Amino acid sequence: PGFPDINPVLFFDTQDRLWLVWYTVIAHQWDTSLLMYRISKNYLRPKGAPIWSWQNVILVKPGDSAERGIQPNDRFVKSVERQIKEYANYLENTIEDEEIRRQSLAKWHEWGKSMLSKAKGEDMIRKGLLYDDKGGYIEQDMGYPYFQRMGWQTKNKAVIIGKRLILPLYSDGFDFSLMAITDDDGETWQFSEPLVGPGNIQPSIAIKSDGTLVAYMRDNGPPPKRLHISTSKDNGMTWSPVRDSDIPNPGSGADIVTLKNGHWALAYNDTEDGRHSLAVSISSDEGKSWSWTRHLERGNKGEISASYPSIIEGHDGTIHVVYSFSFRDSKGETLKTIKHANFNEDWVKEGD
Structure with missing residues (x-):
């Protein structure tokens, strides 16, 4: 009590246990978010909520050991540093207008400077030890990994690849994404390299027939306002450079599900500005095109x-979407609720 609990997600693990994962905001700032979870084996009761048998914290540790401070070769820092440079090169080589290119690079360099400072722990400088390659060390002030380990948040459901469960995470402090990975149903966790781009948060994962994972992410960055995209060919450990897709996004959450027939269903705000339009689109070619769209x-x-959709497919093939909805009544007052829609793929293909 007294702490905000935010963005709950529900999913089943490989043992058919029900998971509830959310984050508690310790000090009313996003970068103080702490990942929490509960597990239930008794959730198919005729009446009442699931009986939760276990509750704990998911401790996020994406970098190397840092008992005496973050070392210069820390893998998290190196990955962030590399991806900042790669994205700068991408902007340099793809923006034709010289003035727009100059402004975009200036903004990205400033953004990258902030991200790298947080990755290096420069927000928490304390006495530590700087180690050399021979095992020696010198005492000096060092950064500590508060920002690496705190502030990770949930938005979309986990996916399962074989025995591997992948839980998408993001950070409003870093403004980028990360994957939490377990191969033993939560007994132990490891973490992917970060997915670094201009405000790519709240990832949702689709699965190709060859096992490639495709993450679509909300765009909290500069124009063009598009869902960001990245792919993984090693079950979520490493990811391709974050880039804009062709799908519009006004800086709002989206969610995707891989249907049993291999098609993808995406629930999203199909605008570049505003959340007044919420659509479901179907792709039959693993995201190369989105041939059918219908609006909720x-x-x-x-x-x-209408925003923050969550989409799943039921055992009978029914597609379910829940989302936040608000509107103004005849008196001009704003009313808020949560809506649930259920339909099949043919309904989407009929169009508006």
């Missing part, structure tokens, strides 16, 4: 808001 909500900007 569509209204005037400022009058309605």
